[in-house]
Amino acid sequence: MTRVLAPLGGLVLALVLLAASRGLDEVAREGTLGPGFWPRLVLGGLAVACLAKLAGEWRARARAAAVAPARIARARLAAAVALILLYVLATPAIGFALASMAFIALFMALAGARSPLVIAANAVGGTVILLYTFVKLVYLPLPKGAAGFETVTLALYRALRLF
Amino acid sequence: MGEILANLGAGLLAALAPLNLGMIVLGLVIGILAGALPGITMVNSIVLVLPFTYLMGIVPSLLLMIGVYCGGVFGGSITGILFNIPGDPMNVPTTWEGYRMSRAGQTRYALGLAIMSSAVGGLASALFLAFLAPPFARVALGFSSVEFFSVVVFGLASVSVLGQSSMRAALISLLAGMFLGTIGTEQQYGVERFAFGVPFLKTGVDFVTVLIGLFAIGEVLEQLVLAEPADTVERPATTVPRLPLLDLWPLRGPLFRGTLVGIIVGGLAGAGATVSSFVSYGLEKQFSRRPELFGTGHAPGLVASESSVNGSTGGAMIHLLTLGIPGSAATAVMLGAFLIHGIQPGPLLFTTQTAAVYTIIAGMIVANVLMIGLGFVAALCFATLMKVPAPILNTFIVVFCFLGAYALRNDMADVWLTMLFGVLGFVMRRWELPVPPLVMGVILGPMAEGYFLTSMVSSGNDLTVFVTRPVSAALLALSVLIVVWPFARSLRRPVPA
Numbered sequence: 254m255t256r257v258l259a260p261l262g263g264l265v266l267a268l269v270l271l272a273a274s275r276g277l278d279e280v281a282r283e284g285t286l287g288p289g290f291w292p293r294l295v296l297g298g299l300a301v302a303c304l305a306k307l308a309g310e311w312r313a314r315a316r317a318a319a320v321a322p323a324r325i326a327r328a329r330l331a332a333a334v335a336l337i338l339l340y341v342l343a344t345p346a347i348g349f350a351l352a353s354m355a356f357i358a359l360f361m362a363l364a365g366a367r368s369p370l371v372i373a374a375n376a377v378g379g380t381v382i383l384l385y386t387f388v389k390l391v392y393l394p395l396p397k398g399a400a401g402f403e404t405v406t407l408a409l410y411r412a413l414r415l416f
Numbered sequence: 417m418g419e420i421l422a423n424l425g426a427g428l429l430a431a432l433a434p435l436n437l438g439m440i441v442l443g444l445v446i447g448i449l450a451g452a453l454p455g456i457t458m459v460n461s462i463v464l465v466l467p468f469t470y471l472m473g474i475v476p477s478l479l480l481m482i483g484v485y486c487g488g489v490f491g492g493s494i495t496g497i498l499f500n501i502p503g504d505p506m507n508v509p510t511t512w513e514g515y516r517m518s519r520a521g522q523t524r525y526a527l528g529l530a531i532m533s534s535a536v537g538g539l540a541s542a543l544f545l546a547f548l549a550p551p552f553a554r555v556a557l558g559f560s561s562v563e564f565f566s567v568v569v570f571g572l573a574s575v576s577v578l579g580q581s582s583m584r585a586a587l588i589s590l591l592a593g594m595f596l597g598t599i600g601t602e603q604q605y606g607v608e609r610f611a612f613g614v615p616f617l618k619t620g621v622d623f624v625t626v627l628i629g630l631f632a633i634g635e636v637l638e639q640l641v642l643a644e645p646a647d648t649v650e651r652p653a654t655t656v657p658r659l660p661l662l663d664l665w666p667l668r669g670p671l672f673r674g675t676l677v678g679i680i681v682g683g684l685a686g687a688g689a690t691v692s693s694f695v696s697y698g699l700e701k702q703f704s705r706r707p708e709l710f711g712t713g714h715a716p717g718l719v720a721s722e723s724s725v726n727g728s729t730g731g732a733m734i735h736l737l738t739l740g741i742p743g744s745a746a747t748a749v750m751l752g753a754f755l756i757h758g759i760q761p762g763p764l765l766f767t768t769q770t771a772a773v774y775t776i777i778a779g780m781i782v783a784n785v786l787m788i789g790l791g792f793v794a795a796l797c798f799a800t801l802m803k804v805p806a807p808i809l810n811t812f813i814v815v816f817c818f819l820g821a822y823a824l825r826n827d828m829a830d831v832w833l834t835m836l837f838g839v840l841g842f843v844m845r846r847w848e849l850p851v852p853p854l855v856m857g858v859i860l861g862p863m864a865e866g867y868f869l870t871s872m873v874s875s876g877n878d879l880t881v882f883v884t885r886p887v888s889a890a891l892l893a894l895s896v897l898i899v900v901w902p903f904a905r906s907l908r909r910p911v912p913a
Contacts, residue, residue, distance in 0.1 A: 259847040263588055270595070270610065280605045286872055288602035291865040292609055295598060299591035306584040325846075330641040334839055337633070337814060341831050344818075353818075357811050364640055364807035375808055383815065393823055 256310050264303035271296045329363065336360055348398030348406040354380045381413060388415050417547075424546050427774030431479065431782050436775070439476045440783050441790070443483020448787075448794045450484070451491020451503045453820065457624075458488025458504055459745045466749055474757040475772050479779040481753060485746050486783040489689055489725050490534040490791055494798050497526045499813060501632040505623060505859045506689040509697035509721035511631065512852050516713030523802065525663070529715055530722045531791040532664055537675040537723030538784035541730025544679050546777045549734045552683055559684055561874065562881050565867035566891035567681060568860050571694040573895035586853045589844070593857020596621050597865070604869060616829035623858045624824055625833040628817045630851050633838020636810045638845060667719045670700050674720035678727020683735065688744040689728040690859060696724035702898060711852070730780065736761055737773060 274289045274296065281287025340356040358376040366372050387393040388410065397406040410416050430436060443465070450461035462484050469477035492503025496511030497518050510530060517526035544552075572590065599610045600620025611617040664671060674696040681692035700720035701710045710717050732744040740762035742748035754761050759769060766773055801809065821834035844851050875881040883889045 256848065259849055260584075260588060263592065273610065273612075277607060277609060280607055285877060286869060288605045288607040288609060291868065292595065292598040295591055295594045295861070299588065299595060302584055302587040302591055306582070306588055309582070309584055325641045327641075330637065330842075333637055333640050337835050337838070340814075340818070341828065341835050344831075345828055353815055357815065360811040360814065361807045364810050366805070366807040371808075375811070379812060379815070383819070387819060387823075391823075393819070394826055395822070396828065 257307065260303040260306035260310070264300055264307070267296045267300040267303060271300070332363055333360070336363060345396045346399050347402045349395040350380055350384060350406050350409055351398065351402065353383065384410070384413060384415060420547055423770055423774040424778055426771065427776075427778035428781070430475070430771065430775040431778040435476055436479050436779065437782070439472075439480040440483040440779055440786060443480040443485075444487035444783060444787055444790045445483075447484035447487025447489075448491035448494075448790060451488040451507075452495045452794070452798065453503060458485065458491070459749065461488055462746050462749045466753060469753050470756060474754065474759055475775050475779075477753050477757065478750060478772075478776045479783075481746075481750050482776065482779050483783050485729055485750075486538055486726065486780065486787055487790070488746075489729060490530070490538075490722075490787060491794070493530045493534070493722055493725075494527065494791075494795050497530060498523065498798055498802060499632065499809075500635045501813070501817075502627060504690075505627060505855075506693045506725050508627070508852065508855055508859075509693050510718055510725070512697075512711055513714050513718040513721075516711070517715070517718070518713075518802075520713050522713065523799065525715075526713075526718060527795040527799065529663070529667075529718055531788055531795060533667075533671055533674070533719045533722040534726040534791065535784050535788045536664070536671055537678055538726035538729055538787065539781060540675045541679045541682065541727045542777060542780035542784060543730075545730040545733050545737070545780065546774070549738050552734055559887065560885075561867045561870040562885050562888045563891070564684060565864060565871055566882065566888040566895070567684060567695065568691060568864045568867060570891045570895045570898075571691050571698065571860050572856070572864060573698070573898045582848070585849050589849050589851070590853035590857040593626075593854035593859075594861030594864075595857075596626065596854075597623075597858050597861030603866070616827065616833075619825075621833060621858065622824055622830060623855070625821050625830050626837050626858045627855055628820050629834040629837025630841035630844075630855060632813055632817050633835060634841025634845060634851065636813055637838065637842040639806065639810060664719075667716055669703070670716040670720040671723050673700060673703065674723035675727040677720075678724035678729075679731045681724070682728025682731025682744070684731075688732065689725045691863070692724045692728040692731075693721045694856060694860065697721040698898070711850075726784070733777075733780070737765055737776070738763060740765075 271293060274293050277289030277292070278287030281289075336356065336359055340352055343355075344352040354376045357379055358372050361372050361375060366375075384395075388395060397403045407416075431440070446461055446465065447458060450464075451458050462481055465480055465484055469480060472480070489504070489506060492507035493510040493514065494503075496502035496507045497514030500511060500515040502508045502511040514526045514530060517523070572594075595610075597620075599617055601608050601611075601618055608618055677696035677699060678689070678692045681695055682689065697710075697717055697720055700716055701707045704710065704714075704716060706714070728744075732742075732747045735741045736747040736751055736754075738761075740751070740760060742751045751761060759765070759772075817834055817838070818831055821830045822828065824830045841851055844854070871881060872879075881888075882892060
């Protein structure tokens with residue numbers, strides 16, 4: 254099923270984007286190629302490639318059922334993706350330091366680490382090393398968090414003598 | 417010839433003076449480390465050392481930058497081989513083969529091959545620079561955006577070699593990548609394309625976010641969710657790199673071709689190491705008797721791409737030293753260093769600053785020899801990370817991807833994009849869509865568009881310009897052959913019952 258879904262989705266997306274590219278060439282001078290030419294060429298090619306793939310799948314439909322993809326742990330996948338997205342979402346709000354500490358602990362547990370001591374050591378130690386490297390040495394202005402969390406992050410920076 | 421040898425000998429002695437040698441070593445260390453960290457490119461690191469050169473003489477300044485240049489183009493291959501995270505776009509083809517070799521328990525071999533091929537490619541290109549720079553520069557100067565477009569198309573055409581199971585799937589992936597490359601503000605007219613009012617899309621999709629997301633995050637998710645637990649994945653007993661001096665002999669063909677492609681493509685002003693690595697990888701598969709092994713951890717692919725990346729360094733320097741035209745972003749910064757010291761590179765440089773020029777060229781030779789040792793030490797340090805248990809390693813890979821993406825523009829939007837591309841990378845693997853062509857499309861697509869539109873403007877929209885110039889015509893014909901031949905072969909092949 255997925256062998257057909259991907260090219261079908263690609264074909265629909267290419268056609269929608271082709272329609273969205275209308276009007277891009279309005280700024281082009283007479284007789285010159287406008288800014289819409291290249292994307293239309295690419296999207297046209299994408300649509301043709303998707304059609305060719307669909308045709309190929311139609312030709313080979315007899316063997317399609319024979320190949321089964323490797324089994325995956327769906328719950329683990331959902332949890333991993335959710336954790337990663339939550340990490341990115343939470344960082345501006347609670348700051349990089351706190352978000353990373355929580356993420357490292359949770360993701361390690363999800364990935365199979367069992368010892369609470371190892372998890373805690375990596376979460377705290379890893380975050381401190383990252384802060385020293387990227388805030389103190391590279392001067393990367395990592396998100397400090399909003400409102401009260403900014404105060405916590407700044408206090409942490411002072412305690413670690415990063416400022 | 418005798419005069420060149422004498423000048424080179426004197427240059428070699430000067431390059432080995434303590435201060436100059438120290439600058440080369442320092443540059444190599446900075447370059448290898450910066451190259452290995454995703455988000456910090458080799459060009460960034462050359463820019464970062466530029467202010468430190470103000471108080472130095474021109475020779476130590478340039479030697480420091482050359483060290484960063486040679487080390488930087490190699491550094492990204494270490495993390496590519498070990499963790500599937502290429503440090504720079506030019507290290508992507510190395511990653512395709514090197515990471516698979518590493519997963520198959522050949523980490524030491526892959527790292528050793530990368531070190532040795534880089535050193536040999538860089539050394540050959542430095543010697544080429546010393547002996548043949550002026551005549552080569554004259555020929556290369558005749559090339560225009562038309563030839564550059566054809567070179568990039570040739571690189572894109574090699575997509576036919578990247579689809580392991582289906583060329584159609586590879587084409588879909590490539591064209592999707594090329595489309596991603598069109599998002600953002602168009603350069604000629606300043607028109608926004610496909611940003612749909614989203615502010616961060618107006619500046620386009622940075623290829624580093626695609627690179628880190630698809631390769632690193634996608635791989636972490638893959639390892640995490642496969643039925644086999646991540647911490648039971650087989651790891652090699654030792655990861656100490658070995659230097660496969662004798663093993664290089666059977667791979668002399670890919671090594672020679674990769675180096676040659678690196679020198680030629682690197683010598684075309686504006687093409688650079690990224691294009692040369694893709695072109696040499698694609699070309700190598702065309703030459704191979706076992707093309708089906710490419711992408712599965714095949715040493716010739718790694719050797720060809722890695723030697724061409726470092727081979728391009730000498731090529732790019734030819735333009736800078738003989739014509740005063742930077743052949744790449746890195747040499748553009750070096751041009752700045754020359755100008756800061758009141759020296760204008762160009763045809764007269766070889767006569768007015770003979771000693772300085774040959775010391776710089778000799779410095780490149782020394783840097784590539786030293787890179788064998790320093791690359792070995794760096795690979796050893798990074799390889800010890802392979803012994804870290806998978807749950808810890810995978811977690812910190814995600815955090816480093818976050819930092820690499822954020823460091824691009826200090827913008828959380830790039831982090832979002834990286835993570836979303838990570839999920840896309842996982843989905844693509846599940847849907848049997850190859851990931852490498854998409855990355856290739858994002859990197860080479862905008863280059864192709866730029867060269868194409870420039871050619872159109874300069875020729876008055878005359879499409880025949882691509883077939884009336886011999887080099888361009890030959891490259892395009894070769895590109896068509898590369899695409900059509902396997903496609904025709906697949907059509908003739910009967911569908912298995």
